[in-house]
Amino acid sequence: MSCAGTTIILTAGDVAAAARNRNGLTYKGFGVLSGNATSSLLMDYKAEQPQAYWRLLETLFGGERPLMNTVKVEMGNDRNNSTGPNPCVMRDRSEYPAVGREPGFQLAADARRYQPGVRLSLLRWMAPTWVRSNDDVYRWYKNTILAVYREYGVMADSVNPDVNERTADLEWVAEFARRVRTDTEGFLGDGTDDPNAGFASDEERELFRRIKVITSDEEITGTFAGDVIAQPRYLNAMDVASYHYSVEDDPDGNFTRLAEEFDKEVWNSEAQAVFSNSADRPNNTNGDGVDDPRACTGLGGPGGSLEMANTLIKGFVESRRTHAIYQPAIGACYEHMEYAAKELVSARDPWSGWIYYDAGCAALGHFARFSKLGWESADPDEPADTHGIWRAIPQASGCAVGGNNPVNGARHGEPSYLTxxxxxxxxxxxxxxxDSGLTARYRLVVDAALAACGKPLTIWRTAAANPGERYDAGWLKPVAIVEPTRGEADITVEPWSMVTITTLDTVNRAQDGTLSAKPAFSPNLPVAAEHSRAVLDQDPEHGVLYADDFAYADAPTVETMKHGQLVREDYLASRGGDAGATPRYTTDSNGAFEIVPDETRGHALRQQIDWTHAGNAWIEGDPRTAIGDMRWANYRVSVDVRFEEYPGRAPYVLLGAREMGGDKFTTDICGYDFKLRADGVWLLRRYGDEKRRGHLEDLRKAAARAGASAFLPGAGGWFTLALEVAGPTITVRLNGAKVTEWTDDRPQSAGRVNLGTSFDHVRFSNLRVERLDGWSPYYTALIDDMHLVSWDDGVTSVLEYDGDWTHENGQGMFTYMRTISRTSSAGASLSHTFDGTGLDVFGPSDGGARIDVLVDGSLVAPQVRTMATSGALRTQLRVEGLERGRHTVTLRLANHALWQVDAIGVLL
Structure with a gap:
């Protein structure tokens, strides 16, 4: 079936009118947002896997037509602002900004290796506790900006002085703009003799004064445009109008007016990328939204790359958005945390170097590869087209797709196009x-007065791969050359696909007619091969999954771009230095866990935020950091701990295991944790629920029985905590003495390590995660329920479903990869062939489903009741203890209850 045709008309007059607009219609392109702890593992890639890190930056920022040109940093206060915190670079008013601990600043500097003009934009979330007035805000911003420039040679291009996702304070915005444009003081030092005070050079002063001012990063359609237009002082102060997610204009069309009449930039300054991953998306049964409720939508459907592209198009058509910054573009944090699986690039495993580039990157390539995006000269004495930046043409663009956030009303073939x-x-x-199951037809009509009229039109398409092809075989590929007739051409767009039609000379044509991309237009997206995510298993010979002394004496130096030159830095200096350096393989969810000098250990990990410095948060919670591989299953984690002196009530330390995310409240996110207060009170908990409790005298007795060192209450002394998770049994030891043991009748079977504290200063040293004799240490793979076939060839079976199943995208953030597979039909089954000793099944469960377990064709356990769970990555069924080797396990629903599968873990 096909939908009615749409005519697109491009006239010389419309192009000429757009060319006279310097800011409002120039299409700027796309940016990376670094915030919410989503860049927390990025510096680990840089240090541990530099080849993968630099290839990532080259892929996103390199070439004549880069995918990205902006890095936006959300300045934080060490408190959670969704996925996690951004480190605060000024924890006290007088502190010189420790900009090395913010990965976004290094990202912006390093990106300039491939694109010297990469822009840096700043916004604030919650402020540090010393910031209590606009004077303090200005000091925080200015000193940070100048410290970044002095350290890396990158001056901020734009700043929103307001708070993220709050109603605009236009008086403050205007005042901030005045201060920036007239600033004569420069860096605000700590006293009259501070050598950092003032501007370091005339160039520094002039670049600072050119910073553009943004309003207002609201999370809804902007509420400020009418006021800005009505008040000349506001209009003069504001360079960029921005808001998040919504594609709509206000009821009076003021954002369109700002772009077209007043020549202001309008941004989508926090946009959503792809939900789930596109490599497995073609295995869906999402339904076409018209006739077939279980039709496959290919790359399309809820939260896909086509929806993302429609959001860009509708954003321009409705409200003249010409810049989109993705939060996050790079998911360099541990997976399955809040707002998970909504990125363009996944970088979860710095120990392996694994990085996955989604079809969302190809979707952006449809805009960026076939145009010249960016900014025109800001000098009013230069022509508006000095740099030749391409304009978005309103009259040759349109979008009838329904929806705002998401833009998902495309299932009847509603037209959507941007010229x-x-x-x-x-x-x-x-x-x-x-983004529909119908064939779409367009007629493109080009004015004969345009020099582009009559040029051959090359069609580039992104669609799902065919069976037997690698997952990305259909992404951003040239498929046809059309010769227009008198400036007109008919274009057919296949279901669940997107195309770019361009006059640029982008392809080579072989004698047999095959088209191939010219190098400058090749998408060049690296491929993530099947079985390329190695588990963190640091020293198998000695049974050590991971060890970290937090000293890094033997760590190699790290390459960083500074002032346009690639330089080598000491490992800890590159991550923040003695003021507090980011530790390896950690993602904080609240607080700040950093490496500091230690008089007895050389260096130690310290939780830096006390109650005096604990500012406001998006999600309240105590300091926590996650460490390691989510696939770790049975292990012992131990760590040395020391309480620093504390002024009030006794602080606590927490050691957690088997943490797989799945909740925004991370204080109680571990499958199991041991919480010890400095006065000796302790708890063993399961997801925050108390299972065992004790006191100082219990610890003394345990130490005496074991002949171990007793725990000394209060501050000052080092002691060692250990937590063992072996199948369903949880054991706690302190200084080697067994404190308690508990067996779970519904065990969580795998997950990362966590360290936690109260808002007090607590130190850690000698973290060790070790195998346990007789137990499988980890999953060789954690397989999403929608991963049916190999990414390498699209045909080799991974998960085999038989019977009446649905496989759906568009699930919530705490459903792994935002996909779920469901059945209620007795006899429906799921099979997987693997090398190992068993597998575990994860998914939401009320405990009602009963499963027949077949191993290598034989029924070994009939009607096994699934365990009730409280979320998606929670263990509902365990098939363990098989002889190590190759097995096929089939799980068959034995009753008519609802069975939901979210992931499969394969035990070594």
């Missing part, structure tokens, strides 16, 4: 998205 044109009219590209 970008060179200011001289010599070339153009039109992006068309068809």
């Amino acid at each position: 970008l044109a060179a200011p001289d009219g010599g070339d153009f590209s039109t992006v068309i998205v068809n």
Whole structure:
């Protein structure tokens, strides 16, 4: 079936009018947002896997037509602002900004290795506790900006002085703009003799004064445009109008007016990328939204790359958005935390170097590869088209797709297209998205007065791969060359696909007619091979999964771009230095766990935030950091701990195991944790629920029985905690003495390690995660329920479903990869062939489903009741203890209860 045709008309007059607009219609392109702890593992890639790190930056920021040109940093206060905190670089008013501990600043500097003009934009979330007035805000911003420039040679290009996702304070925005543009003081030092005070050079002062001012990063359609237009002082102060997610204009069309009449930039300054991953998306049964409720939507459907592209198109058509910054573009944090699985690039395993580039990158390539994106000269004495930046043409763009956030009302083939044109009219590209099961038809009509009229039109398409092809075989590929007739051409867009039609000379044509990309237009997205995510298993010979003394004496130096030069830095200096350096393989969810000098250990891990410095948060909670591989299953984790002196009530330390995310409240996120107060009171908990409790006298007795060192209450002395998770049994030891043991009748079977504290200063040293004799240490793979076939060839079976199943995208953030597979039909089954000793099944469960377990064709356990769970990555069924080797396990629903599968863990 096909939908009614749509005509796109591009005229010389419309292109010329757009060319006269310097800011409002120039299509800027796309950016990376670094915030919410989503860059927490990025510096680990840089240090441990530099080849993968630099390839990532080259992929996103390199080439003549880069995918990205902006890095936006959300300045934080060490408190959670969704996935986690951003480190505060000024914890006290007088502190010189420790900009090395913020990975976003290094990202912006390093990106300039491949694109010297990469822009840096700043916004604040919650403020440090010393910031209590606008004068303090200005000091925080200014000193941070100048410290970044002095350290890396990157001056901020734009700043929103307001708070993220709050109603605009236009008086403050105007005052901030005045201060920036007239600043004569420079860096605000700590006293008159501070050598950092003032501007370091005339160039520094002039660059600072050129910073553009943004309003207002609201999370809804902006509420400020009418006031800005009505008040000349506000209009003069504001360079960029921005808001998040919504594609709509306000009821009076003021954002369109800001772009077209007042030549202001309008951004989507926090946009959503792809939900789930596109490599497995074609295995869905999402339904076409019209006739077939279980039709496959290919790359399309809820939260897919086509929806993302439609959001860009509708954002321009409705509200003239010409810049989109993705939160996050790079998911360099541990997975399955709050707002998980909504990124363009996944970088979860710095120990392996594994990085996955989603089809969302290909979708952005449809805009970026076939145009010249960016900014025109800000000098009013220069022509508006000095840099030749392509304009988005309103009259040749349209979008009838329904929805706002998400833009998902496309299932009847509603037209959606955006035309970008060179200011001289010599070339153009039109992006068309068809997020439906219908064939879409377009007629493209180009004015004969345009130099582009009559040029051959090359069609580039992104769609799902065919069976037997690698997952990305259909992403951003040239598929046809169309010769227009008198400036007109008919274009057909296949279901669940997007295309770019361009006059640029982008392909080579072989004698047999095969098209191949010219190098400058190749997508060049690296491929994530099947079985390329190695488990963190540091020293198998000695049974050590991971060990960290937090000293890094033997760590190699790290390459960093500073002032346009690649330089080598000491490992800890590159991550923040003695003021507090980011430890390896950690993602904080609240607080700040950093490496500091230690008089007895050389260096130690310290939780830095006390109650005096604990500012406001998005999600309240105590300091926590996650460490290691989510696939670790049975292990012993131990760590040395020391309480520093404390002024009031006794602080606590927490050691956690088997943490797989799945909740925004991370204080109680571990499957199991041991919480010890400095006065000797202790708890063993399961997801925050108390299972065992004791006191100082219990610890003394345990030490005496074991002949171990007694725990000394209060501050000052080092002691060692250990937590063992072996199948369903949890054991706690302190200084080697067994404190308690508990057996769980519904065990959580795998997950990362956590360290935690109260808002007090607590030190850690000698973290060790070790195998346990007789137990499988980890999953060789954690397989998403929608991973049916190998990414390598699209045909080799991974998970085999038989019977009446649905496989759906569009699930919530705490469903792994935002996908779920469901059945209620007795006899429906799931099979997997693997090398190992067993497998575990994860998914939401009320405990009602009963499963027949077949191993290598034989029924070994009939009607096994699933365990009730409280979430998606929670263990509902365990098939363990098989002889190590190759097995096929089939799980068959034995009754008519609802069975939901979210993931499968394969035990070594």
